[in-house]
Amino acid sequence: MKRVDIIISGGGMIGSIAAVAASRQGLSVLLIEAQAIDTIQQKSPRDLRVSAISADNINYLKELGIFNHLLQERIQSYSKMQVWDNRGDGEIAFEVDYAQQDYLGYLLENNNLVQAAWNCLDGQCETLQQAQIKTIENEGSQIRVELSNGDKYKSRLLIAAEGRNSFVRAFTQIKTKETSYHQKGLVSYIKIENAPTQTALQAFNAGGPIGILPINEAEKIFSIVWSLPQSQAVHWLECEQKTFEKGVKQAIGKDFGRIILLSKRAAFPLTQLYAQEYFKKRIVLCGDSAHGVHPLAGQGVNLGIGDIQQLFKVLEPSVLKDNDLLHQALRKYQRRRISKVKETSEMMSLLHHLFKDDEHIKKPLRNIGLKLINSLPIKNWLAGQAGS
Template sequence: MTEHYEVIVCGGGMVGAATACALAHGGIKVALLERFNPERQWPPEPIDIRVSALTKASQNILEMLGAWPGMLQRGVCAYRDMRVWDAGADGELHFDCADTPFSELGHLVENRITVAALWDQLDTLPSATCIAPAKVIDMQLNENSRQLRLEDGRTLEADLIIAADGRDSTLRAMAGIAVTGWDYHQDGLVATVSTEMSHQFTAWQRFLAEGPLAFLPLKNGQCSIVWTLSSATAKKYLALADKDFLQVLEQASGGILGKMLDVGPRAAFPLRFQYANRYIDQGLALCGDAAHAMHPLAGQGVNAGLLDAAAIAELVIQTKREKRPLSSSRFLRRYERWRKGDNLMMMSTMDALNKTYRITAEPLVGLRSAGMNLVNSSVLAKTYFNNYAMGLRDDLPKLAKRQICW
């Protein structure tokens, strides 16, 4: 027997769960498929190494979806300043929430906290069905719908399938949507560290020869590090004893937070620039990493994905209100036009910054440093970059502007 839904969202991480949550708020009969049932409770320590910096726009979306109180309860950490400096020269940037209308620039949140709070909300929404564990093994295109077959033998059908199943999206491959991109031959090494000096609720980032090293403040006083390294160096650093790794990290930090006292488990993930050549197909849309994967140096990947979620949900709800089919290519093309350009702009900016800070030629290093200092001394430039980094730009989905879309 085939189960029928209006929309099926594949991938129950932050982006997929937010998409399903927004749709269900709008009365859309939606199924959320996830390969693993996400945890909802865990001991207070240790902090998970998978952490995201959420912008004000992302906070707005999560507040409108009702997930933010559950996230606050589990623990988030506001950061009020951001300090960026160039280890190869004297260039530096300082962004301060005092220069904005807000009391913080953003929040550092464990990924599992955002996911758990969204799934908690989904439990309260009558038009939402969460199916986990669920693994899609086949997708068929019918005249006005798509049909999914799960590993357990179940068959599901919907007017629209939304693929939010990650950078190596199974559904994107099944739909035959090609990607464009390249490997950076860099890894992002992540860990949680204890430092001698307080993080001061500041996000610190030092640009080094192989890539940036970021210290991101956590609610328990520790820092989450994201260190971009060549793949070979990352592999070497993962193999170091804790004591030796802390010594290398302290040297790389330039002593900005004093001695490195302790480190938890370390992991590294390969970095890639990648975008789907098309965000849509008949009765199918891509969201989040399934559509785009960018360098993590400014932590914008999940924020771009949450904007995708808010945009596709807004358009689906509007399309249903207008009594048009949810498989309509007209609204899907609107979604692609809306999000693809913004995402490519963000991705290209991150790519250019990563390449700029890997330059070692002396005249260009000096020019780069002078540019940083020029931006740092300009109120107009800093206001623009502050707003852009907080996600407060033109053409945002309604949820990102704290407006309901249902």
């Protein structure tokens, strides 16, 4: 049986960043990923999944050395945000405080971040792709796992970063509460002729918001995340290109010139998910295995990176050896993260419900709501500042 300090199951964005963070603390790691990790180059087709990473979290990625491993031609900073309601006159626009920082955040393809983090892993971290945990023993002062290939490992801690449908979470019998938004998030790339520069855009409509995120300013390429009622998603996924372009233009509601669809389209169900506990003995949840939030302010990955920062603040090598100290450390992690996640997720839900329908009673509220956003911390959420 092989031995490491920490096993991480799931090598997506959060699992791979956690592996780098653990290695930087001198801990030995086994990172297990069910899929094969994409190799992307400058000219590879774009990943349809794009994330807005806040300035604070970009700084953390820089500290870990991950930022420099990103394909720099495939990332885009943004320094301004513009948010409006197409059914009222509410509109807010804001930009970064240049005295503090040059940007509000960066837009990047999910597989660019995953590849960068994997490229940062050193000899401290053993990696396995296309492998999974089959069984877990979570008793006493260590974890024992058996993998699908028959290999056996023991460790002091098992981190589940397997996304929403976490095997480890289910195996550990940690309960979840999941609520459907009855929406799908449609993603694709478009070209916009005359959009404002360095600006992430978001328009609220009956049915759901559309986020328009610059991913390559020079070529005027934007990633869109269009939240749609489930009943409409199939139509917008399958309709003719011209119909889609017209629909997107209408959902944006402002005239930024010609819009051209550049890619395939894909849609993901939108749900809110809370794990009721974030740890059990020596197993701990991070990222979407612990929580799922509405993507309207792009906070999923940011919350996950916040989890990692908090987890490695409380975990020191000596803590891992002692059951009581570890329990205290993980309780602290759970307390801090559950309250942070709840605050963010409920704010996203409030915005979703406030803007979703065209009910008469909500109209004045929406208009006031958007104006209020400008003076409230919600603005920071929208700017992706509240990740950690």
